[in-house]
Structure formats: C-alpha cells, structure tokens
Amino acid sequence: MVDPNPILTEAAVRDLAHSQSYDRGENYYDKGAVVELVRRGETIRAAVEGSQYEPYQVRIELDETGVVDTACSCPYDHGGICKHRVAVLLTYVRDPDRIDQRPPVSELVADADPEDLRGVLVDLVESRPELAERVESRLETVRSEEADDDARDRTPDINRESIRQQVQYILRPTEGRSVHAYDPYEAVETDVEKLRNLLDQAGTAVEAGDGETALNILEPLANELMNEEWLALSYDDSNAIFEFFDEVDRVLAEALLTADLSEAERADWEDRLWTWEQEMGSYTHHPPYSIALEAAQRGWDFEPVQRAMQGDIGYADLWEGDPPWYAEDFIRVRLDVLERQDRIEEYLNLAEAADLIDDYVTMLVEEGRIDEAIKYGRRNLYSPDEALALAKALRKHDRPEAALEIAQHGLRLDDSSGKAELAEWLRDRAVSLGESEVALEAAIAAFDASPTLAAYQAAEELAGEDWPDVREELLKSLVDKNTRQRVAPRHVEIFLYAERYDEAITIANRFSDYKVVEPVVEAVWEEHPHWTIDACKEQAEPIIEEGQSQRYRHAVRWLEYAGKAARVSGQLDEWCAYVEELRNEHYQKYKLRPMLDDLLEDFSC
Numbered sequence: 001m002v003d004p005n006p007i008l009t010e011a012a013v014r015d016l017a018h019s020q021s022y023d024r025g026e027n028y029y030d031k032g033a034v035v036e037l038v039r040r041g042e043t044i045r046a047a048v049e050g051s052q053y054e055p056y057q058v059r060i061e062l063d064e065t066g067v068v069d070t071a072c073s074c075p076y077d078h079g080g081i082c083k084h085r086v087a088v089l090l091t092y093v094r095d096p097d098r099i100d101q102r103p104p105v106s107e108l109v110a111d112a113d114p115e116d117l118r119g120v121l122v123d124l125v126e127s128r129p130e131l132a133e134r135v136e137s138r139l140e141t142v143r144s145e146e147a148d149d150d151a152r153d154r155t156p157d158i159n160r161e162s163i164r165q166q167v168q169y170i171l172r173p174t175e176g177r178s179v180h181a182y183d184p185y186e187a188v189e190t191d192v193e194k195l196r197n198l199l200d201q202a203g204t205a206v207e208a209g210d211g212e213t214a215l216n217i218l219e220p221l222a223n224e225l226m227n228e229e230w231l232a233l234s235y236d237d238s239n240a241i242f243e244f245f246d247e248v249d250r251v252l253a254e255a256l257l258t259a260d261l262s263e264a265e266r267a268d269w270e271d272r273l274w275t276w277e278q279e280m281g282s283y284t285h286h287p288p289y290s291i292a293l294e295a296a297q298r299g300w301d302f303e304p305v306q307r308a309m310q311g312d313i314g315y316a317d318l319w320e321g322d323p324p325w326y327a328e329d330f331i332r333v334r335l336d337v338l339e340r341q342d343r344i345e346e347y348l349n350l351a352e353a354a355d356l357i358d359d360y361v362t363m364l365v366e367e368g369r370i371d372e373a374i375k376y377g378r379r380n381l382y383s384p385d386e387a388l389a390l391a392k393a394l395r396k397h398d399r400p401e402a403a404l405e406i407a408q409h410g411l412r413l414d415d416s417s418g419k420a421e422l423a424e425w426l427r428d429r430a431v432s433l434g435e436s437e438v439a440l441e442a443a444i445a446a447f448d449a450s451p452t453l454a455a456y457q458a459a460e461e462l463a464g465e466d467w468p469d470v471r472e473e474l475l476k477s478l479v480d481k482n483t484r485q486r487v488a489p490r491h492v493e494i495f496l497y498a499e500r501y502d503e504a505i506t507i508a509n510r511f512s513d514y515k516v517v518e519p520v521v522e523a524v525w526e527e528h529p530h531w532t533i534d535a536c537k538e539q540a541e542p543i544i545e546e547g548q549s550q551r552y553r554h555a556v557r558w559l560e561y562a563g564k565a566a567r568v569s570g571q572l573d574e575w576c577a578y579v580e581e582l583r584n585e586h587y588q589k590y591k592l593r594p595m596l597d598d599l600l601e602d603f604s605c
Contacts, residue, residue, distance in 0.1 A: 008066045009431065009461045013089045015454035016067065017080040025086020034091045034098075041104030044092065048084040050074070056084045060092070064395070065428040160220045163198060167224035170194045192240045195221070196247070203251050209340065211259025215269075218252050222289075223272075226279060245280070245288035252292035253333045257300065258340075270296040290326050291333060305334070308353035309346040318354060328356070335359055357381060358389035365393040374402050377409075384410045385418035388425060400433055408438065411445050420450035427458065436462065444470065448477050453493045475500060483507055488516045496523045505531055514539060514554075521561050529565035533575070536562035544582065549591045556595045563603050576605035 014022050028034065028048060035055065036047040042062050047055035061069035067089065076082035081089075091098060109117060125131050170191050198221050205214035225248070256269060273293040280287035298305070304318050319327060331354045338347040344367060351360040357380055364373035377390045387410020394403035407426040411419065423446035430439035443459040456474060463470040475498060483491050488511050495504040501524045508520040517535055525532040540558035543551045559579060566575035583596040 008089065008093050009458055010090070010093055011454055011457035011461050012066055012428065013086060013093065014457060017086050021080055021083050022086050024083035026090060028083055028087035029090040034087050037088070037091060037099045038102055039099050040102045041106070044088065044099065046088045046091070048087055050084060058084050058088045060085070060088060064432045065425065066432070160216060163217060164220035164224055166198065167195065167221055171224065171227050192244045195244065199247060199251060202255065206251060206254045206258055207340065209258060211255045211257070214251065214255035215259055218248070218255060222248055222252065222276065226276060242284070249288045249291045250329070250333060252289070253295040253330065254337055256292060256295040257334065257337045266296055266299065286325055290324070291330050294326070294330050295333065305350070309350050311349045331356060332359070339363070358386045361390045362393045365390070365397055370394065370397060370399055370402070374406065377406055381406070381410060381413065383415040383417060384413060384422040386410070387413065388418060388422045391425070395429065404430060404433070404435065404438060411442070416449065420446055423449055431462070440470070444474065447474050451478050451481070451494060452490050453497055456494050456497065471498065479503060483510070485511050485513060488513070492516055492520055496520065501527060508535065512538070525561055525565045526568055529569035532565035533562045533571070544586055544592065547589060549589070552592045552595055556599055559599060563599070567603070572603065576600065576603065579605065
C-alpha cells in the first residue's frame, strides 16, 4: 500500500540530478514555472513553462519511499533528471498544498456502468482522433493475449532449422552488411539483443512449464553460438557476450530441470554440454554451461538435494564436498523451478538447507507466513543484503513497522556488504512513516557506510537543531577513514561543502589526480593562496614539460588560478616572472607561447 503522502527530502531530489540541473530547476521553481500540478494515486503530472512555446510535460511516479520513476517531454539526456523534473519535485517538497489531489482513474471507473464507459471512450476518441490508433492497437493486443492464453496448452511447432538459420544470419561476419559501415566490435551488443529475442522465446516456454519446447529452441541457438570467429571477436571487446552466455546457461538449466527427458536424451544433453563447457573454458575460468551441465548430470534424483527438499536440513551437504563456483546460482535455478511448480515446502526446505536466507524469508512472506518470517529473520539474518530483502518483502505486504525493525536489525550486523543501500532504504522509509529518529540514525549509518555529499545533505535535512553535533560526528567519521583514490573526489566534495578546507587540502596533497585537486583549488585559492600556487604549478608543469599540446589550455588554466592566488597574496611579481621564464624556456612550443602571452597580458605583467 502506497503512503498517501510519501515524504521526500531536498537532498533526495539533489541526488537525482547533476548540480547544474538542480540549480536550474531551483531557478524554475523560484520563478513559478511549474503549473497544473495534479496527483492521481502514485502519479504526479505537471506542466513546466520553459524556453518553448508549449510547456514541458512532466510525470513523477511515487511509492512510499519516494520517487521511483520520472519522465519529461524535453530532450534532456545527459544523466540525472532534467531541470523541469527538479522544479516539479521541489514544488512537491516545499509547496505540497499547490498539488491538486485527484482520485486515480482506476477508482473513477471501478464502479462505472460499462455502457457509460463505452460512451465516454467514444466521445474521447471523437474529440481527439489521434487516440483512435492507440485504442485499436491496445484492443488488438488484448485479443492477442487472450488467444495466447487459449493456446498455452497446445505444444508449438518449433522448426529447429529455422532457428539455426536465424542465428547464423545474426552472427554472419560481413555477408549482407556494408563493409565500410560495419564495425564487428560495435556490432556485438546489437547481435546479442537480436539473439536475446530467441532466448526469450525459450524462457517463455520454461515459464509455461514446457521444458521440451524450450530445449528445441535452445539446442540450435546454443550450438550456433559456438562459432569460433564470433566468439573470439566478442570476447576481445565486449562483456555483453559473457552476460548473454550466462543467461543461456541459466535458461538451459531450468529447461532441463523442467522437461521430462528419457535417460538417453539426458545423456545426449550431458555430452553436448560437456563439450561446450570445455570449449568455453579457453575463454574464461568460469565457463558458461557449467550450471546446465550440472542440471543434466544431477537432475532431481541427486540424493543430497532430495533429502534437503524433504526437510533433512541437518544433513545439508548439497555437494558432497566443496561447492563449485556456480553453487549458489544452481540452487537458485532449482528454486525458480520449484516455485513455478508450486512446490513451496520443497522450495523452503532447499533454500534453508542452502543458507539462502533472503530467498527463504521472502518466500515465507509471499506465502502469508509473515510472523514466521519475522521470527526467523531475527534469529538468522547474517548480512544487510538479507535484511533488506526481508524488509522490502514486509513493506510490500503492508507490514511497515516490522520492515523498519528488520532493517534496523540489519544495520547492527557486523557484515558491511550492502549496509549503505540498506541504510538509505531505511532512512527514506522511516521519513515516509514519520519516524524521524529512526530516519536520522539511518542517515548517519548511510553516510558512515558510503560517504557522499547527498548522504551528508540528507543527514543535514533530518538533523534539525541537532545538526551541529551530527555534523561533527559525520566529519570526524570521514577524517578517520582511509581515503583511497577511488573515493577521494567524493570525500573532497563533502569537506568543501562543510567548509573544512584543511581536510580537503590534506586529501589533495595525497593525490595528484586533477579531479581531486581542481575542486579544492577552485574553493580555497583566496583563503590558501600559497598552497594554491604550489598545487597549480605541480599540475601545469608536467603538461608543459612533456609537450602535451592538446592539454596546454588546461596548463594555462592552472597557471591562471595560481595568478589569482598570487595577486591576493602579494606575490604577483614573482608569478609574472615565473610565467615569463616558462614562456622563454618553451619558446619553441608554438601553440603554448601565444597562450602564455595572453595570460601575462590578462594579469598586466
């Protein structure tokens, strides 16, 4: 059940957008550009007046934790949400009374007379003729789905040779393609998407419980995928093929566990899969078809699995030795088949025996055994990931208080994997339920697990009058962390936002990466001019010395910041002499010399 008024923080909005988009969206909000705000159920629609004659149309989808999806009619496509969506979300946060609350359309039509609905639909289409094709297309889709339902019990006629030819056509090297336009490396992902359409057909058959039809599709597909030329090309340049083979492997395993095969048929599949796995072993240490081969070899008759499914949890030696690298994936394949066949007790027994706690407790919740799931979770959750899975399932089944309790329990676990995601989920969920203390504790935990500016700002919003103490706690936590180069830009961003310049400089001194140093220079050149001059020289000189002509403009930009710092610190004469010396020393670098001349002129040297 969706909270009627999910609470959204400005930090959460800021986290959805790049800083420039956020600033522009706030400007749109300030100018009152957001108009016609209407909320129906989980959806907010609004118009935003912008640079075009017609306002941009914005749609926001909510759930009880906040924003789950957004869309805008503008062409923005540069990462994060656009300024129009930011403006609408800020209106939701700051001026909720401006939103016109309307009932969802589903409620409007729930008790309506069918004849009245037909009349409304006809009138609507007559007034907006462009809707006619959409109505016609939707009706055809519904009739097609009904026909598919009627045909589910009929075994489709699968033409293996046709599938084989389709795969050969997709994987053809250059035949039928423009040699000049065709880049085989770029074509890999396109090829995979075309192949996935065939794989989806097999998956649909498995979902319907028709393993035999799925295998009839998968055999020619998988066999043709062993094309050595295509394999070598793909593995050299793209992860897409790895991911696709993993998908094929999983669907094959499920089909083998679903189909009713004779011993001879199973033996044929075992031989085929063994050959493919050996060939794939030359490309990766974790070759595809390992899971499917396991399914062909062991099936459902493997005694340890049989004992586990019957509830002999104490035995629980599912592999008779060390489990292979694909052990968890294979157990999950079995669980998927058991769930599809409604063998729920066997599912639960196997999940518990395999220590797949998140699958076990989630299925308990799905089966309505919620109290049992909560009790089991309190005793047996080992990781934040498992806690998050159970908390989400409880939330889905309208047990918000229990979801919060389990999430809080998960944050107290020693395992750090997944703790940031769990803390962020708990923070936003607690906000939507009005549990401010829980939300603040989770916000602090989220920052501690993964310090980002958005996490810092979320805690700032939630702390209220306690912010000075919380702020010191967060910054001390950040100072105590061993900052590595991968996260250094994020840590610097936080310290600069908090105006803790000394800490930002300390990190910048450890790393020469311009992504770390540049924001510090931009923020502190007036307060710390001497450090700025030295840092900028350290960045500019290697570019000039190594003759990186394409980066000269960056070197000059560094020197410009050094000049600004020199001016405020009374060292402009020394800086001018330094730049003149650089110019004279590198006078032969014809692209650099005029840039330095212009720089000296700008500073009146």
